[in-house]
Amino acid sequence: xxxxxxxxxxxxxxxxxxxxxxxxxxxxxxxxxxxxxxxxxxxxxxxxxxxxxxxxxxxxxxxxxxxxxxxxxxxxxxxxxxxxxxxxxxxxxxxxxxxxxxxxxxxxxxxxxxxxxxxxxxxxxxxxxxxxxxxxxxxxxxxxxxxxxxxxxxxxxxxxxxxxxxxxxxxxxxxxxxxxxxxxxxxxxxxxxxxxxxxxxxxxxxxxxxxxxxxxxxxxxxxxxxxxxxx
Amino acid sequence: xxxxxxxxxxxxxxxxxxxxxxxxxxxxxxxxxxxxxxxxxxxxxxxxxxxxxxxxxxxxxxxxxxxxxxxxxxxxxxxxxxxxxxxxxxxxxxxxxxxxxxxxxxxxxxxxxxxxxxxxxxxxxxxxxxxxxxxxxxxxxxxxxxxxxxxxxxxxxxxxxxxxxxxxxxxxxxxxxxxxxxxxxxxxxxxxxxxxxxxxxxxxxxxxxxxxxxxxxxxx
Numbered sequence: 057x058x059x060x061x062x063x064x065x066x067x068x069x070x071x072x073x074x075x076x077x078x079x080x081x082x083x084x085x086x087x088x089x090x091x092x093x094x095x096x097x098x099x100x101x102x103x104x105x106x107x108x109x110x111x112x113x114x115x116x117x118x119x120x121x122x123x124x125x126x127x128x129x130x131x132x133x134x135x136x137x138x139x140x141x142x143x144x145x146x147x148x149x150x151x152x153x154x155x156x157x158x159x160x161x162x163x164x165x166x167x168x169x170x171x172x173x174x175x176x177x178x179x180x181x182x183x184x185x186x187x188x189x190x191x192x193x194x195x196x197x198x199x200x201x202x203x204x205x206x207x208x209x210x211x212x213x214x215x216x217x218x219x220x221x222x223x224x225x226x227x228x229x230x231x232x233x234x235x236x237x238x239x240x241x242x243x244x245x246x247x248x249x250x251x252x253x254x255x256x257x258x259x260x261x262x263x264x265x266x267x268x269x270x271x272x273x274x275x276x277x278x279x280x281x282x283x284x285x286x287x
Numbered sequence: 288x289x290x291x292x293x294x295x296x297x298x299x300x301x302x303x304x305x306x307x308x309x310x311x312x313x314x315x316x317x318x319x320x321x322x323x324x325x326x327x328x329x330x331x332x333x334x335x336x337x338x339x340x341x342x343x344x345x346x347x348x349x350x351x352x353x354x355x356x357x358x359x360x361x362x363x364x365x366x367x368x369x370x371x372x373x374x375x376x377x378x379x380x381x382x383x384x385x386x387x388x389x390x391x392x393x394x395x396x397x398x399x400x401x402x403x404x405x406x407x408x409x410x411x412x413x414x415x416x417x418x419x420x421x422x423x424x425x426x427x428x429x430x431x432x433x434x435x436x437x438x439x440x441x442x443x444x445x446x447x448x449x450x451x452x453x454x455x456x457x458x459x460x461x462x463x464x465x466x467x468x469x470x471x472x473x474x475x476x477x478x479x480x481x482x483x484x485x486x487x488x489x490x491x492x493x494x495x496x497x498x499x500x501x502x503x504x505x506x507x
Contacts (some may be wrong), residue, residue, distance in 0.1 A: 120503050172456050179452045187443045194437045199500050200453060203432075206456050206496065214463045214485060217478075 060257050067253035068109065070246040082239040094152040096240050100247035102145040102170070104230030108138030108251060112203040126192045129266065131201055133258035135180050137251055142174045165215035172211045176204035189269050290382035297373070297386025302393060304363065311359055311393060315352050316401040322348035323402075323409050334411055341410040341423035342469040345402065346462050349422065350429075350455065352398050357433035358450050361390045370441075374505060384434065391437075392430030399426065412473050421468035425461040426485040427480035431490075431497040432457050438504045460489050 057065070078096045085092030098146030115131030118124055149167070150160040161167065179199050232240065305311055306487035324345035330336070364370040373383055399422055436454045440446040464485040471477030 168459075175452075175456045179449070179456065182449060182452060183439075183443065186445050186449060192442055193502055196442065199435070199439060199503055203435075203457060203496065203500070206492075207460070210460045210489065210492070211463070214460045215487075217481060217485065221343055 067250040074246040096243040104251040105141035116201040169212035293378040293382035294386040298389040301390030380505035388434035417472035423466040
């Protein structure tokens with residue numbers, strides 16, 4: 057096993073442990089019943105997705121400042137993994153909403169902004185696919201990634217002014233019983249580790265793809281020298 | 288070089304070339320009329336339902352007309368490879384970008400001058416200063432963002448495909464706030480003042496951000 061395989065094994069094992077905690081340790085919700093167990097992974101993967109998109113944001117800013125290929129690879133990996141976790145969040149949220157709200161979807165601030173988040177980073181990955189690989193594509197994608205990150209709170213804020221149904225943050229409000237809180241925090245840590253493992257593996261894949269396309273660190277510009285006189 | 292004079296010169300050049308060819312504005316105006324026609328047959332519109340449907344048709348038509356307009360902004364420059372020539376001059380890329388955004392938004396305002404009266408003729412909705420103010424305020428920020436992304440996709444294959452995918456999600460805040468503003472101006476419940484304030488905030492935010500980003504998009 058190389059170290060990526062080991063890391064993947066640890067990540068999967070942690071997620072299985074989290075599943076055990078969710079289904080065996082956490083108590084049933086008094087009002088919602090077993091459906092409420094969706095909460096743990098739903099919120100954890102949302103936080104993991106925000107973390108991944110923060111990687112895209114920071115990677116993009118660093119790339120625009122000093123054209124570091126490493127930052128760009130991190131941004132690419134973060135966008136893909138973040139999109140994955142956003143998909144998980146949206147699908148699990150819809151499955152939870154159907155029995156509780158009696159609808160899969162409502163145009164609430166948090167749902168709308170999460171959907172916009174998904175669309176923006178899907179667009180980011182399309183830019184990466186369609187633009188010429190290398191400096192140009194990386195710069196353009198960095199701008200898209202930065203604007204995407206800014207747009208999400210803006211959408212959230214603008215919908216919040218008019219309509220909202222999604223519950224607010226209950227973890228920070230100390231509204232969870234201790235077993236639920238422990239399960240949630242454990243699931244959160246496991247999900248974040250899993251996301252980090254996925255980003256690391258994706259980074260390796262991007263590095264190998266770059267090597268195939270021969271995208272290396274920018275070539276140092278050597279000042280022109282006068283040709284030596286031929287004797 | 289004074290960046291304001293550069294921006295105005297670029298805008299004047301774009302508008303003059305549009306005036307000489309007269310391609311984009313007639314096409315966009317016809318596009319908007321067609322969108323209103325489709326809206327009319329797609330919905331069951333009577334005098335009672337018109338105020339609740341017309342704002343939606345207005346924003347749909349405006350957003351898609353905007354995509355066409357901004358998609359054309361850099362098309363001619365690309366075909367003639369004249370953008371590179373402009374960037375080689377000592378003028379700052381941000382000023383050039385501002386000029387192009389200015390020209391594109393002027394064209395969009397002309398389209399709005401067709402759309403808003405047509406909307407009130409076809410659907411019987413009020414044609415008031417409140418509606419015009421909301422649409423114009425949204426145009427400012429939409430033009431800045433639309434031009435930025437038009438500049439981005441100008442360098443990419445399949446640009447027609449990608450421009451809507453990138454631009455529409457970033458326009459959503461303007462559609463949300465502008466939607467509420469137009470709805471309340473047409474007599475539906477909604478806080479007009481609040482929506483207009485939000486539109487102004489978004490304009491400031493995105494104009495500042497795009498002018499910061501323009502350097503990285505245009506610079507070679």
